[in-house]
Amino acid sequence: MSLTQRLRPKSLYCRTLVQCQSQTRCSYQSMPLISSSNDVSIRFSNNLNCFPGADNVFDELSQRDISETNRVLFGYSRDNMNLEAIKYFVGIRRLGSPVDGCSLSCVLKVCGVLFDQILGKQVHCHCVKSGFLEDVSVGTSLIDMYMKSENVAEGKQVFKEMPERNVVSWTSLLSGSSWNGLFDEAVDIFFQMQHAGINPNSFTFAAVLGALANNGLVEKGIRVHAMVIKSGFELATFVCNSLMNMYFKSGLINDAKAVFNGIRNRTVVSWNCMIAGFVTNGLDVEALELFNRMRVAGIDLTQSIFVTVIKLCSDLHELGYARQVHSLVIKSGFGLDPNIITSLMVNYTKCGEMNDAFEIFSTTPGVHNVVSWTAIINGYLKNGEVKQAAELFCQMNREAVRPNDFTYSTILTAHPTISLFQVHAPVIKSNYERTASVGTALLDAYVKIGHINDAERVFDLVEEKDIVAWSAMLGGYAQVGDSIGAIRLFCQLAKERINPNEYTFSSVINSCCNPMATVEQGKQLHARSIKSGHHNALCVSSALVTMYAKRGNIESANEIFKRQKERDLVSWNSMISGYSQHGYGTMALEIFEEMQTHNLQLDDVTFIGVLTACTHVGLVEKGQRYFDMMVKDHHIDPTMEHYSCMVDLYSRAGLLEKAMSIIEGMPFPAGATIWRTLLGACRVHRNLEIGKRAGEELMSLDPQHSAAYVLLSNLYAAAGKWQEKGKVRKLMDERKVKKEAGYSWIEVKRKTYSFLAGDRSHPLSDSIYLKLADLNVRLKDAGYQPDTNYVLQDIEEEHKEATLSEHSERLAIAFGLIATPPSSPLYVMKNLRVCGDCHTVIKLISSLEGRVIVVRDSNRYHHFKEGSCSCGEYW
Numbered sequence: 001m002s003l004t005q006r007l008r009p010k011s012l013y014c015r016t017l018v019q020c021q022s023q024t025r026c027s028y029q030s031m032p033l034i035s036s037s038n039d040v041s042i043r044f045s046n047n048l049n050c051f052p053g054a055d056n057v058f059d060e061l062s063q064r065d066i067s068e069t070n071r072v073l074f075g076y077s078r079d080n081m082n083l084e085a086i087k088y089f090v091g092i093r094r095l096g097s098p099v100d101g102c103s104l105s106c107v108l109k110v111c112g113v114l115f116d117q118i119l120g121k122q123v124h125c126h127c128v129k130s131g132f133l134e135d136v137s138v139g140t141s142l143i144d145m146y147m148k149s150e151n152v153a154e155g156k157q158v159f160k161e162m163p164e165r166n167v168v169s170w171t172s173l174l175s176g177s178s179w180n181g182l183f184d185e186a187v188d189i190f191f192q193m194q195h196a197g198i199n200p201n202s203f204t205f206a207a208v209l210g211a212l213a214n215n216g217l218v219e220k221g222i223r224v225h226a227m228v229i230k231s232g233f234e235l236a237t238f239v240c241n242s243l244m245n246m247y248f249k250s251g252l253i254n255d256a257k258a259v260f261n262g263i264r265n266r267t268v269v270s271w272n273c274m275i276a277g278f279v280t281n282g283l284d285v286e287a288l289e290l291f292n293r294m295r296v297a298g299i300d301l302t303q304s305i306f307v308t309v310i311k312l313c314s315d316l317h318e319l320g321y322a323r324q325v326h327s328l329v330i331k332s333g334f335g336l337d338p339n340i341i342t343s344l345m346v347n348y349t350k351c352g353e354m355n356d357a358f359e360i361f362s363t364t365p366g367v368h369n370v371v372s373w374t375a376i377i378n379g380y381l382k383n384g385e386v387k388q389a390a391e392l393f394c395q396m397n398r399e400a401v402r403p404n405d406f407t408y409s410t411i412l413t414a415h416p417t418i419s420l421f422q423v424h425a426p427v428i429k430s431n432y433e434r435t436a437s438v439g440t441a442l443l444d445a446y447v448k449i450g451h452i453n454d455a456e457r458v459f460d461l462v463e464e465k466d467i468v469a470w471s472a473m474l475g476g477y478a479q480v481g482d483s484i485g486a487i488r489l490f491c492q493l494a495k496e497r498i499n500p501n502e503y504t505f506s507s508v509i510n511s512c513c514n515p516m517a518t519v520e521q522g523k524q525l526h527a528r529s530i531k532s533g534h535h536n537a538l539c540v541s542s543a544l545v546t547m548y549a550k551r552g553n554i555e556s557a558n559e560i561f562k563r564q565k566e567r568d569l570v571s572w573n574s575m576i577s578g579y580s581q582h583g584y585g586t587m588a589l590e591i592f593e594e595m596q597t598h599n600l601q602l603d604d605v606t607f608i609g610v611l612t613a614c615t616h617v618g619l620v621e622k623g624q625r626y627f628d629m630m631v632k633d634h635h636i637d638p639t640m641e642h643y644s645c646m647v648d649l650y651s652r653a654g655l656l657e658k659a660m661s662i663i664e665g666m667p668f669p670a671g672a673t674i675w676r677t678l679l680g681a682c683r684v685h686r687n688l689e690i691g692k693r694a695g696e697e698l699m700s701l702d703p704q705h706s707a708a709y710v711l712l713s714n715l716y717a718a719a720g721k722w723q724e725k726g727k728v729r730k731l732m733d734e735r736k737v738k739k740e741a742g743y744s745w746i747e748v749k750r751k752t753y754s755f756l757a758g759d760r761s762h763p764l765s766d767s768i769y770l771k772l773a774d775l776n777v778r779l780k781d782a783g784y785q786p787d788t789n790y791v792l793q794d795i796e797e798e799h800k801e802a803t804l805s806e807h808s809e810r811l812a813i814a815f816g817l818i819a820t821p822p823s824s825p826l827y828v829m830k831n832l833r834v835c836g837d838c839h840t841v842i843k844l845i846s847s848l849e850g851r852v853i854v855v856r857d858s859n860r861y862h863h864f865k866e867g868s869c870s871c872g873e874y875w
Contacts (some may be wrong), residue, residue, distance in 0.1 A: 066100050073106045085110045086119070104132055108141035112148040120145040136162065140169045147176025167193075167201050175207035178214070186211035187220065200227070202236040209242035218250035237265055241273050248277030271297075272305050284312050288321070301328070303337055310343040319351040341367045342375050349379025354388075368399070374407040381410060386417045393418065405432050409441040420445050434461055440469045447476035452485075467501050474507035483517030490525075502537035505529045509543040513550045515829050515856070520750045522547050542570040549578025552827050552854040552861055569600060576609035582861040583870030585617030604636050611645035615652060616860060616871060623649045644674045651681030656690050672701045679708065680833075683715040691715045695728075706732070706739045742832040744808040748819045755811040757803075764815065771814040776805055778848055779841060787837040804837050809855060813842065817849060825852040833857045843867050 076085035089107045092099065104127055111120035124142060132138050139162040146155035159165070159173050170193040177186040190208040193200065200208070205228050212221040225243060233239050240263045247256035260266075260274050271294045278287035291309050295301070306329055313322035326344055334340050341364050348357035361367070361376045373396045380389035393411050396403065403411070408427050411418060424433075424442060432438040439462035446455040459465070459473045470493050477486035490508045493500060500508075505525065512522035526544055529535040535544070541564050548557035561567070561575050572595045579588035592610050595602075607630045614623030627646055630636045643666050650659040659678055663670045675698040682691030695712035702708065709732040716725035732739075745754040753762065762768060786804050809830050816826040834842075834857045846853050847867035855862045863870035 066098055066103070070100070070102045070106065073103060077106050077110055080113075086114075099130075100132070102137065105135075105137040105141040108138070108145045112141075112145040115149050120149060134163055136164045136166055136169060139164075140166075140172050143169065143172040143176060147172065147179055150180060152177070152180050152182065165196075165198070167198050167204060170196075170198055171201065171204040171207060174204060174211070178207055178211040183211040183214045187217065190224075200231065202233045202239050205231075205233055205236075205239050206242040209239070209246050213242070213246035213249045218246065218252065221246045221250070234262070235264060237263055237267055237270060241267075241270055244270070244273050244277060248273075248280055251281060253277075253281055253283070266297075266299075268299055268302055268305070271299055272302065272308070275305065275308055279308060279312060284316055287312055288316075288318075301332055303334055303340060306332075306334055306337075306340050307343045310340065310347050314343075314347040314350045317351055319348075319353065322347045322351070336364065336367075338367050338369065338372070342372050345372065345375050345379065349375070349382060352383055354379060354383055354385065368401065370401055370404050370407060373401055374404070374410060377407070378410045381413055386414050390414050390418045402430075405435050405438050408432055409437045412438075412441040412445045415445050415448070420449065433458065434463045436462055436464055436466045436469050440466075440472045443469070443476065444472050447472070447479055450480065452476055452480050452482065465498075467498060467504060470498065471501070471503040471507050474504060474511065478507050478511035478513075481511070481514040481516075483511045483514040483521070486511035487517075487521055500528075500532065500534070502534045502540050505532075505534050505537075506539040506543040509540065509547050512547050516752070517551075518747050518750055518752060519551050519553070519827060520747070522551060536565070538564070538566055538568055538571075542568055542574065545571050545578070546574040549574050549581070552582075552856055554578050554582045554584070554861075554863075567598075569603060569606070572600065573603075573605045573609055576606065577612065580609050580613035580616060582863060583616055585613040585619065588613035589619075589622075602630075602634050602636070604630075604639055604642065607634075607636065608641050608645060611642065611649065615645060615649040618653060620649055620653050620655070640668070640671050640674070643670070644677060647674050648677045648681075651678055654681075654685050656681060656685060656687050660690060670697070672698055672705070675701065676707050676711070679711045679715070683711055683718060686715075686719055688715065688719055688721070703735060704737055706737050709737055710739055740832070742808055742830070744812040744828055744830040746812040746816050746826065746828050748816065753812070753815060755808045755815070757808045757811075758806045759808065759811055762811075762815065764818070767818055768811060768814045771818050772805060772810060775810075775814065775845060775848070779844055782844055782848065784841065784844055787840065804835075807835065807838050809834060809838055810841065813845060813853060817845075817851070823850060825854060828853065828855045830855065830857045833859050834862065839869065843869055 072088060073085055076088060085107065089099075089103070104123060107123055108120060111123060120142075127138055127142070139158055142158045143155045146152070146158060155173065155176055159169065162169060170189065174186050174189045174193070177183075177189060187208060190200070190204070190211075193204070205224065208224060209221060212218070212224065221243075228234055228239055228243070240259050243259045244256045247253075247259065256274070256277055260270065263270055271290070275287045275290050275294075278284070278290065288309070291305070291312075294305075306325065309325055310322060313319075313325060322344070329335055329337075329340055329344070341360060345357045345360050348354070348360070357376060357379050361372060373392070377389045377392050377396070380386070380392065389411070393403075393407075393414070396407075403426075408423065408430075412420070412423055415423075420442075427433050427438055427442065433442065439458055443455040443458040446452070446458065455473065455476050459469065462469055470489070474486050474489055477483070477489065486508050490500070490504075493504070505528070509522065509525050509529070511517065512525065526535070529540050529544075534540050541560055544560050545557045545564075548554070548560065557575065557578050561571060564571060572591065575591050576588045576595070579585070579591060588609065592606070592613075595606070607626065610626050611623055614620070614626065623646070627638070627642065630642070631638060643662060646662050647659045650656070650662065656678070659681070663674060663678070675694045679691055679694040679698060682688070682694060691712065695708050695715070698705075698708035698711075709728055713725045713728040713732075716722070716728065741756060743754055743756050745752050747753075755762070759765075760769075809828055812828045813826060816828070820826065834855060839862070842853055842855060842862070842864050844867060845851070846864040853864040855864065860871065
């Protein structure tokens with residue numbers, strides 16, 4: 001059935017206008033319309049006072065001809081008096097005055113402007129009834145009306161049934177398709193039009209260039225540009241504006257400039273298009289220069305250009321220039337424009353001038369809407385004044401201004417000054433919890449307080465998850481070290497065919513820094529980032545450097561670091577810390593010296609890595625010098641971690657008295673980590689006096705942690721003080737403190753295997769112990785003598801040797817030797833420190849087996865290769 005047939009109902013309805021409760025509001029109301037063979041009779045409201053100047057408007061209608069009717073209709077339409085035009089049309093039809101195709105075309109155009117498809121369809125019915133549908137101008141207006149009211153199918157059907165089509169008809173269909181986002185179809189219509197022998201006019205060119213710009217089809221756009229010149233429209237200003245827009249959206253700056261320079265009669269739209277194009281392409285300074293040229297040329301400045309220029313000042317932090325523009329705004333009569341006022345507020349907040357921003361907000365009448373409230377609240381938050389932002393948010397609610405999604409997204413960053421749970425309640429009530437922006441802000445807030453389960457629930461509720469929401473959830477998993485959750489979510493993202501961006505990769509790669517994540521997962525994510533082209537993004541490459549450094553592959557970390565075209569502080573710090581943890585202290589310090597030549601702002605993390613490097617290679621004097629540099633030259637206040645590094649530095653060197661003096665000189669009480677470090681050093685250096693003090697302090701700070709009891713009892717055992725050791729063990733039993741079991745794990749073929757000392761639960765346990773026996777024979781042949789001092793139990797000597805040979809790291813290495821190809825490296829993790837005897841054994845195994853063995857204990861990485869270790873015995 002054709003569209004014409006579908007529009008032939010048994011009874012037709014026409015929209016009529018009725019007076020509203022307020023004199024300033026009008027609405028349409030459907031009323032029945034009685035059809036006759038001659039015309040359509042329209043009932044109109046008796047009271048027309050809702051229209052200004054409506055009195056006696058129809059007094060002489062019956063005496064007017066069609067030309068006078070059309071003149072009045074066109075006048076209303078031209079002056080944008082659309083409701084008056086409809087009222088006039090309804091009135092003349094009520095009186096039975098004749099109309100023609102021009103009248104109907106004008107009314108349909110008004111319906112399109114008002115986006116009123118219902119009234120448009122009723123006029124369409126009248127066109128069918130009165131036989132005007134074959135008029136090309138009427139058909140064109142119908143296409144325009146349907147397209148503007150987003151009824152693309154009806155618009156296409158009208159075009160299809162038109163017996164005659166001209167360039168205006170084709171252009172209406174083309175621009176309507178572009179209006180509705182059907183850019184590919186719009187371009188196809190342009191070429192179909194030419195095949196039909198219709199030559200485009202200037203409006204056609206402007207429409208198709210807009211579609212090409214939005215679709216990124218610059219090559220076709222260049223062809224169309226050639227056609228513009230050939231057709232003689234290269235001087236049409238609005239065509240040139242469309243050309244500039246297309247070139248700017250394609251990044252062809254010089255071509256856009258050439259078009260602009262060739263325009264003879266530049267309008268304000270031309271200038272605005274040029275400035276907006278510069279801004280879009282990051283040429284902010286050029287945009288401001290063009291704005292100055294625009295002023296000199298005497299072009300009237302519009303609201304939109306002021307908003308653009310003020311935003312430019314915000315991005316460039318040009319406070320002085322912004323003040324000048326502010327003065328110009330007032331002089332030009334835009335001082336009360338809400339959009340400009342809000343832009344000025346944002347500008348002052350970005351420049352840190354919160355007093356000026358608040359003065360504008362509080363003294364300008366008529367701008368206290370949700371946008372301005374949100375802008376001033378966000379400004380205080382961005383400038384670190386969280387309390388003021390929270391107070392304003394509360395005042396906003398007291399003044400009954402309803403927050404929108406951006407307000408909630410903003411204020412959620414004010415946690416804990418404003419309770420997360422109190423904000424979550426109104427978010428649920430207003431149903432913003434399911435929006436991507438608010439949902440993302442909520443889950444991020446829950447992640448920051450460690451409530452990952454609540455974050456997951458919020459994430460699941462978000463209806464249309466954008467890539468920001470996915471990345472935020474992945475970042476949450478990375479923050480809590482849940483690599484399994486992160487990988488699972490990343491796989492779900494891939495199944496839903498959502499393309500990850502650089503922040504997504506950065507988050508999921510960071511989750512693989514967790515020791516429980518498999519090394520292979522990190523490598524696969526690296527490969528995926530290369531395939532997607534995001535591996536060179538700074539946040540991704542920095543995450544890769546950190547991941548490889550923390551997972552024992554310092555060589556790969558260094559390769560990525562060297563390939564980085566630009567480096568941020570994270571990259572430098574990761575390499576320094578990585579080399580430090582892997583025992584390459586000299587390399588770490590070389591990286592630090594190179595870092596200083598780039599004039600980067602060093603932070604506290606940088607110096608933790610540097611001091612750790614000095615600790616692991618025994619550079620006591622250099623470590624003290626760097627500590628002094630941090631305080632005096634870079635004005636960084638030492639934290640507990642820095643003092644812990646210094647205590648460790650002196651303790652490892654055997655300078656326990658110096659370590660004690662650092663503890664006593666700290667501006668705050670020493671934490672458990674510092675006393676634990678000192679106690680461990682006292683065990684190595686057999687210092688009972690200081691060790692006893694450190695043990696007592698550690699027990700008082702953390703009475704349920706086993707480290708203090710174990711280290712102190714080991715110290716007594718190493719000194720042969722078995723009775724004192726028994727007292728410590730008894731105290732440990734009385735307090736029901738459980739010793740942390742030592743275990744090691746190794747990844748083989750994407751699966752992780754864990755081992756305890758003396759463990760025989762593995763399916764290949766027999767093969768593992770046979771390999772250990774074979775190794776023990778070969779080790780003794782190589783001159784190995786067990787150091788039973790590391791068995792802190794009062795048992796027979798041969799039992800001590802057996803105990804040493806069954807430590808968890810040796811079981812893991814034995815399994816790795818039988819389960820992996822010869823010459824492949826082994827990566828072993830251990831939750832406690834490697835004992836000295838195992839350290840010696842692993843060095844020998846690396847030589848006997850020709851393997852690189854990397855062991856990550858609770859303190860650092862050890863790279864064993866050809867009988868030596870990267871730690872240089874400062875383990």
